[in-house]
Amino acid sequence: MNVPSDLRYAKTHEWIRAEGDVVTVGITDHAQNELTDIVYAEPPKVGAEVKAGATAAVVESVKAASDIYSPLSGTVTEVNADLSGNPALLNTDPFGKGWIYKMKSSNSAEINVLLTPEAYSAQIGQ
């Protein structure tokens, strides 16, 4: 499974990319592989307050619905509108076109609790 080296990871299989004060959130390659065919995505609303570790979005495969937990606390600034018409982007390009939402972090210290690529790779057994 792909674990890009420029991202940080949550134990619950989300990734973040921090660029300035904008943080992009998505699910990992490992997560999409476990979930299989993703047929529906429900991102948060723009302006929503999200909390680290709390449910921010839902993605659904044919078989099951899965909660996506926000890796950081803050305010949602943008959601990936392409997912509503093409939720399979979460499977085909989880670190790129399959991003779920962007947010402004309200507590930058939370980033330090997230896993490094090495630690996340170890968690998923590779």
Add this chain to the structure above:
Amino acid sequence: MSDPASLKHTPLESAHLACGARMVEFGGWLMPVQYSGIMDEHKVVRSSTGMFDISHMGEVTVEGPGALVWLEGLLTNRVGKLGVSRGQYTLMLDEKAGVIDDLIIYRTGENSYFLVINGACRDLDLDWMRSHLPSDGSVELRDQGNEYAAIALQGPDSEKVLSSLYPSCEIPKRNGISCLAPTQGGIPSLVARTGYTGEDGFELFVPVASGIALWESLLAAGVKPCGLGARDTLRLEMGYPLNGSDLSRDRTPLEAGLDKFSGINDPEKGDFSGRAALERQRAEGLPSRLTPLKLTVSGPPLRSHYPVLSEGVIVGKTCSGALSPSLGDGIAMAYLSPSLNAPGTALEIEVRGRRYPATVETIPFYKKPAR
């Protein structure tokens, strides 16, 4: 999930793992839920052929001079109307006409029958049957569930595959059953032209020791392994009920919309378990009716236990639901008041607090294109 140590294992488990299956618990069994993906497997069965391990299902043979009379009282269909080598979908009801199980009964000889029962309620079914056996020894009942491995070969190309692998096998007609191969170790290998997908296909019953070889020969013939996930979406698109989700001891076959299998419309069917309760319910009116529903907007996949609303009021909840891979829409079944059962009735289904417009459909949800 129940205690992993108590899970029952199919004789084909090693073959599933070799095919990259994801295994899940289902009705006390460890079973493959998918291999390449539910969407893909679903579409293969609709367009060519797929195979499902159905070894978790139970096989029961009933024989003896009293078999027919006893089965007539146990099941809703008119067993006496079945010709030798023919099968029929039927129901086993309790005194209140609650559904113990839905099953297929095949007549395999003059006085012998082969019953295929649901995997999740094998023990319950057998207890019920044994407790209702006549005491005069005229009926012999044998649980052969652990002696058979079973594979459902399903899809429009199934006949082609079967006849290429078993050129000397007499291919049964729809709902028929015949011998697949010579009897081994006292257990006949059977092939029935039945299934749970809405496609042409066969259910193959072979001795446990021959199960893996059958699986591998089908695999070599290009048949795609399919799991319980696709089995569920395929059956739901057809509106076939699943015992435990859509059928239970709390609902009658009339409520489940299975009127034509309920036995009470056949003037020559005698008394059977549940008959009086069915007659009474028909006279008094049904409290509910299993209703097919479809979202009218694109929305999340439907699942069981979602609230169904009429004019803002919760009127029931879904008992089965899925995203239909063939239609691309959310589909579901729910027990609703008969007043809400008319096709076209506008309802709503609530998913995570949001309400999505839905309409009452007719089954099958999926209408097969002409081929």
